[in-house]
Amino acid sequence: MSSLRLVPADALRIQAWANGAGTTTVIDSGPDEAHWAWRLSIADIAQDCDFSSFPGTRRHFVPLDAPLRLRFDAGRELSLLRLSVTCFDGAQAPHALLLDGPTRAFNLMLRGAAEGTLLARPLNGHMSLPLRAASRWFVHLLGGHAHVQADEQRMALTAGSNLWIDATHGGMARIEGGGELVLVQLAA
Known part of the structure; x- marks a missing residue:
């Protein structure tokens, strides 16, 4: 989940x-x-x-x-x-x-031993984020609008929103919308 x-x-x-x-x-x-x-x-x-x-x-x-x-x-x-x-x-x-x-x-x-990756990119349509139990994603919607879905949960984001996607198993999260976002993947 x-x-x-x-x-x-x-x-x-x-x-x-x-x-x-x-x-x-x-x-x-x-x-x-x-x-x-x-x-x-x-x-x-x-x-x-x-x-x-x-x-x-x-x-x-x-x-x-x-x-x-x-x-x-x-x-x-x-x-x-x-x-x-x-x-x-x-x-x-x-x-x-x-x-x-x-x-x-x-x-x-x-x-220390903390590991992470930072990405900044346009959002035009949809993208998928791989979910692993050993990591989690952070989403900052810089501008525009988006919907994020992981398993059965779905959440709407507006410009300036900050969201954590925590995973306890594999799978994918899906982000749909238009605008620009900053993504961080942290190893758990």
Whole structure:
């Protein structure tokens, strides 16, 4: 059996960045808030700024609204188009340069043995997600509308919705609709 769980809007927490340069909306973390092995969040990037350093953390990162450039020590730079995913060591706190105005960015942060994958993509029609007992999916509907079905459960999503798909066995979840979404697969 699989279950669909919406993350209620009142469960989201806005936090100041550790370095004070911006704010982040924390969507969820686990196994608990204080000692997380994984964390999902959306950062508001309103100006060129330095990111906070997260030693011992692997960051998966995707700009949601506009492209940006990340400048790391030793002159290394990454130019990221909107919805293009990159990964980097959280101890490296890059300087973010806005190329087309403010943006938000989705972050998947992993520590220790935690494993996960971040995808950002358009939704046009339907797609299927494989369900395995050893993993679960998170869906953030960036824009548009969608319906998610897993086993006998079906749920409608609107822009900004956050949903967990928990699986206890194999099978498939189906997402139908139009818009853009961010998907995270976490190993359980």
